[in-house]
Amino acid sequence: MGYTFHTSEDQRIMLEAVGANSLDDLIEQIPPEIRLQRPLDLPPARGELELTQHLENLARKNIGAGSAVCFLGGGSYDHFVPAVVDALASRGEFYTSYTPYQPEVSQGNLQVMFEYQTLICQLTGMDVSNASLYDGGTAAVEAVLLSMSVTKRSRKVVTVASVHPEYRQVIGTYFAHLDAELVTVPATAGVVSLEDLAAAVDDQTACVLLQQPNFFGCLEQVEAIAKIAHDRGALLVLAVDPVSLGLLKRPGDLGVDVVVAEGQSLGTPMSFGGPYLGIMACREPFLRRMPGRIAGQTVDRRGKRCWVLTLQTREQHIRREKATSNICTNQGLFALRAAIYLTAMGPQGLRETAELCLRKSRYALERVTGGERWKSAFGLPTFKEFVVRDRQCKVREALDEAVRAGILAGLPLGRWYPDLDDCLLVAVTEKRTKDEIDRWSDCLLGRRPTA
Amino acid sequence: MRNVRASQLIFELSKAGRRAAHLPHCDVPCRDVKELIGDEHRADAPPPLPEVAEPEIVRHFTNLSQLNMSVDTHFYPLGSCTMKHNPKRNERLASLPGIIDVHPCQPDATIQGLLQLLFELQVMLGEISGLPAVSLQPAAGAHGELAALMVAAACFRDRGERRTKVLAPDTAHGTNPASARMAGFDTVTVKSTPAGLVDLDDLRAKLDDQIGVFMITNPNTLGIFDGQVAKIAELVHARGGLIYLDGANMNAILGITRPGDFGADMMHYNPHKTFSGPHGGGGPGAGPICVTAALGEYLPVPVVRRDGDRYSLDFDRPRSIGRVRTFFGNVGVLVRAYCYLLTHGAEGLREASALALLNANYLLSRVRHILPVPQGDRCMHEFVASAAALKKERGVSAMDVAKRLLDYGFHSPTVYFPLTVPEAVMIEPTETESKETLDAFAEALFRITEEPADLLHEAPHTTPVSRPDEVQAARRTILKWTPC
Numbered sequence: 001m002g003y004t005f006h007t008s009e010d011q012r013i014m015l016e017a018v019g020a021n022s023l024d025d026l027i028e029q030i031p032p033e034i035r036l037q038r039p040l041d042l043p044p045a046r047g048e049l050e051l052t053q054h055l056e057n058l059a060r061k062n063i064g065a066g067s068a069v070c071f072l073g074g075g076s077y078d079h080f081v082p083a084v085v086d087a088l089a090s091r092g093e094f095y096t097s098y099t100p101y102q103p104e105v106s107q108g109n110l111q112v113m114f115e116y117q118t119l120i121c122q123l124t125g126m127d128v129s130n131a132s133l134y135d136g137g138t139a140a141v142e143a144v145l146l147s148m149s150v151t152k153r154s155r156k157v158v159t160v161a162s163v164h165p166e167y168r169q170v171i172g173t174y175f176a177h178l179d180a181e182l183v184t185v186p187a188t189a190g191v192v193s194l195e196d197l198a199a200a201v202d203d204q205t206a207c208v209l210l211q212q213p214n215f216f217g218c219l220e221q222v223e224a225i226a227k228i229a230h231d232r233g234a235l236l237v238l239a240v241d242p243v244s245l246g247l248l249k250r251p252g253d254l255g256v257d258v259v260v261a262e263g264q265s266l267g268t269p270m271s272f273g274g275p276y277l278g279i280m281a282c283r284e285p286f287l288r289r290m291p292g293r294i295a296g297q298t299v300d301r302r303g304k305r306c307w308v309l310t311l312q313t314r315e316q317h318i319r320r321e322k323a324t325s326n327i328c329t330n331q332g333l334f335a336l337r338a339a340i341y342l343t344a345m346g347p348q349g350l351r352e353t354a355e356l357c358l359r360k361s362r363y364a365l366e367r368v369t370g371g372e373r374w375k376s377a378f379g380l381p382t383f384k385e386f387v388v389r390d391r392q393c394k395v396r397e398a399l400d401e402a403v404r405a406g407i408l409a410g411l412p413l414g415r416w417y418p419d420l421d422d423c424l425l426v427a428v429t430e431k432r433t434k435d436e437i438d439r440w441s442d443c444l445l446g447r448r449p450t451a
Numbered sequence: 452m453r454n455v456r457a458s459q460l461i462f463e464l465s466k467a468g469r470r471a472a473h474l475p476h477c478d479v480p481c482r483d484v485k486e487l488i489g490d491e492h493r494a495d496a497p498p499p500l501p502e503v504a505e506p507e508i509v510r511h512f513t514n515l516s517q518l519n520m521s522v523d524t525h526f527y528p529l530g531s532c533t534m535k536h537n538p539k540r541n542e543r544l545a546s547l548p549g550i551i552d553v554h555p556c557q558p559d560a561t562i563q564g565l566l567q568l569l570f571e572l573q574v575m576l577g578e579i580s581g582l583p584a585v586s587l588q589p590a591a592g593a594h595g596e597l598a599a600l601m602v603a604a605a606c607f608r609d610r611g612e613r614r615t616k617v618l619a620p621d622t623a624h625g626t627n628p629a630s631a632r633m634a635g636f637d638t639v640t641v642k643s644t645p646a647g648l649v650d651l652d653d654l655r656a657k658l659d660d661q662i663g664v665f666m667i668t669n670p671n672t673l674g675i676f677d678g679q680v681a682k683i684a685e686l687v688h689a690r691g692g693l694i695y696l697d698g699a700n701m702n703a704i705l706g707i708t709r710p711g712d713f714g715a716d717m718m719h720y721n722p723h724k725t726f727s728g729p730h731g732g733g734g735p736g737a738g739p740i741c742v743t744a745a746l747g748e749y750l751p752v753p754v755v756r757r758d759g760d761r762y763s764l765d766f767d768r769p770r771s772i773g774r775v776r777t778f779f780g781n782v783g784v785l786v787r788a789y790c791y792l793l794t795h796g797a798e799g800l801r802e803a804s805a806l807a808l809l810n811a812n813y814l815l816s817r818v819r820h821i822l823p824v825p826q827g828d829r830c831m832h833e834f835v836a837s838a839a840a841l842k843k844e845r846g847v848s849a850m851d852v853a854k855r856l857l858d859y860g861f862h863s864p865t866v867y868f869p870l871t872v873p874e875a876v877m878i879e880p881t882e883t884e885s886k887e888t889l890d891a892f893a894e895a896l897f898r899i900t901e902e903p904a905d906l907l908h909e910a911p912h913t914t915p916v917s918r919p920d921e922v923q924a925a926r927r928t929i930l931k932w933t934p935c
């Protein structure tokens with residue numbers, strides 16, 4: 001039931017042209033002793049209708065944000081996606097094309113890449129952006145590797161416990177094969193202390209990796225930390241929430257050297273973790289150490305402005321083992337989505353989105369901590385996420401109860417932070433209504449929902 | 452029907468005060484933002500994004516899309532990339548509520564359907580590869596290579612061995628050596644014979660106890676199945692090394708032969724090639740890896756497991772190399788792969804591969820009279836022609852031919868790869884093309900070789916732009932728009 005269309009007559013003519021008697025003649029290059037002598041053991045083929053029903057049945061067994069109220073965050077968020085994003089990104093001319101190796105017939109994609117790079121620079125205040133990496137975690141690794149290469153310090157990187165635990169795990173995985181050490185400074189108060197950080201950074205440190213707002217939703221002292229890093233010749237890599245930049249100071253204005261981000265917030269559905277968008281932008285001097293595709297402006301042979309893939313001598317297909325990274329296929333379609341999203345939002349829309357996140361999450365925090373059971377874990381300013389501590393130490397039960405009420409109430413932190421086993425990370429996006437927040441807090445407080 | 456405004460940048464269409472998105476009123480107490488976030492954190496003004504109304508956004512991006520060639524609009528025989536039809540049903544099914552709106556950290560009990568799907572995909576990929584232990588986590592082929600090489604390194608470490616080198620043939624894709632380096636290995640290149648196979652003498656000479664992994668692409672990037680593969684595996688295994696199969700070319704062998712049966716210990720798939728995931732103008736992809744049962748304990752976490760009729764994410768794997776990315780994987784791409792596999796079934800997959808071979812061989816039979824194909828008159832799913840003679844005789848390069856094909860309404864083949872063939876033109880038609888399309892392509896190629904050289908040097912002539920100055924782009928880098 002595939003997508004082929006030779007008639008038996010076509011097939012006969014083609015085989016004849018090839019000088020083969022049958023399709024099986026074509027596999028004679030493969031030695032008989034390694035050919036598979038049986039059919040693959042796979043489920044039977046299904047037509048479109050049966051396949052659709054099967055997938056619908058599987059999908060119905062999941063509770064998504066469409067059917068429950070979602071307060072989950074930790075790097076993936078239930079933000080609103082305007083219809084223009086889906087409508088435009090689902091044009092076949094965009095999503096069924098390959099990497100723009102032939103610029104003459106890829107000006108659409110190349111211009112989108114160039115616009116995306118510009119938008120990311122506008123958003124972050126950085127000098128240059130690449131055209132996408134896989135996701136937030138791998139972008140963080142690439143930024144760390146870039147720092148090691150730029151500073152020629154390849155043995156040590158300092159990070160903080162308030163950076164996304166999975167980003168740190170990914171770096172740990174890569175470092176296990178590179179003979180490098182990842183030093184993690186605690187953030188027991190919800191943010192890192194400047195003294196602790198200063199004590200950990202030395203003249204062997206390639207960079208400090210920080211997150212803003214951090215994994216707990218709290219705000220770190222980015223500018224002061226940049227100074228600590230720079231004083232010792234290290235770079236500052238900052239992982240950001242792109243939506244927060246509607247409101248917060250831009251990393252480029254705070255002394256940050258490399259910005260990375262999980263770009264999912266910018267118009268990409270949660271889709272159980274991917275595909276997402278790895279954002280990376282940096283200062284101009286590091287450009288030639290950047291991983292990934294980059295589009296540049298030029299002119300064609302008739303002098304017309306146009307765009308091409310540029311600085312390809314950084315990349316694996318030219319430099320092979322000396323490339324800045326092994327990345328080839330990236331997340332172009334999600335860079336397109338982010339570009340459309342940011343354009344649709346504009347400065348005002350992004351600011352209003354960020355303000356809604358801020359006000360609603362603050363409202364949620366105050367409501368749930370208004371009762372006896374929950375208290376703010378850190379008592380610090382937050383953006384759209386916050387951590388609350390259960391005085392009854394029954395986080396799992398509370399979450400199970402909430403699921404029964406159709407609410408995905410938060411992420412239990414014990415999985416990543418054993419000492420925060422009684423804590424819940426809660427995200428409140430612009431989509432959450434007052435009514436939903438009230439139901440959520442009533443549920444966590446064990447109250448009957450208000451009608 | 453050209454729209455001149457279409458080539459303007461979105462920033463040039465911006466005018467202060469325009470907007471597309473209108474956010475809802477704040478239905479919770481509308482506290483002053485200054486009170487909630489201190490001055491030290493708050494920006495005075497929002498970022499200077501463009502200000503554009505929705506109609507202009509729609510027209511802008513729609514017009515841009517029309518400047519692209521794509522599988523939906525054109526024959527796209529880009530070698531090594533398997534640009535086959537991207538089924539529309541897969542797009543719809545990957546976007547079903549219950550799939551697209553699921554958060555990556557939900558409790559297992561709320562995602563049983565998804566976990567079942569992913570578990571079944573693991574099993575199917577294991578069966579097709581003959582390598583039963585599967586990780587769906589890697590984000591693309593290159594990422595799969597890296598993850599698998601880390602698996603190998605972890606295995607050597609456990610064995611107490613110090614193996615520092617990866618071997619790869621000179622025909623290998625650039626990601627192979629680049630991944631090897633990121634996993635902490637040095638790459639040693641093994642020569643190919645003139646017929647395009649691994650040079651066994653050179654391999655023997657380079658095999659030593661430092662060799663960790665031999666990375667082989669089979670069929671290789673010349674479109675040839677290296678029948679020595681079992682022998683190669685024997686040689687490498689005898690020295691304690693492992694075989695990695697770069698699965699970019701799996702579209703040639705589905706149900707015909709299995710990497711695990713010809714000696715591979717590890718491999719990746721490119722579902723965005725073999726299993727019809729659309730390429731998205733550069734991505735997304737996915738890079739699931741399959742390894743032998745013995746290596747399974749080293750795979751990245753999490754993997755999906757089944758106990759009776761319950762599915763769960765298994766994080767408790769003490770020998771795992773750890774995570775290689777955030778969250779589970781490029782699930783949207785994996786769902787499309789699942790749909791592709793269920794659409795085809797065993798027989799359909801084998802047939803798709805056989806027809807990919809038929810299309811490639813048919814096109815080869817027509818093209819080799821136009822451009823020589825140094826590695827023979829039979830191929831697997833793709834073949835590599837050479838414009839070297841054309842270049843020598845008439846000064847017409849592979850690039851000239853590639854560019855002129857655009858005027859005929861065909862996307863160019865991959866050119867100048869693999870590196871072992873001078874003026875390489877690498878053609879992969881895939882099974883989802885008709886005989887008429889293949890004939891028209893061969894015809895165009897023939898006409899092009901008869902055309903005056905000057906015309907070809909300046910090709911393409913009908914596209915929105917022609918021969919962008921890449922040297923200038925790299926020398927005077929302009930990587931973003933700036934207001935003048």
Ligand SMILES: Cc1ncc(COP(=O)(O)O)c(C=O)c1O
Pocket residue numbers: 327328329531532591592593594624626627668672697699700721736737738
């Ligand atoms: C032979 C070969 N190996 C590896 C890769 C890398 O795969 P990906 O682009 O998915 O990272 C490619 C894709 O371009 C390829 O053609």
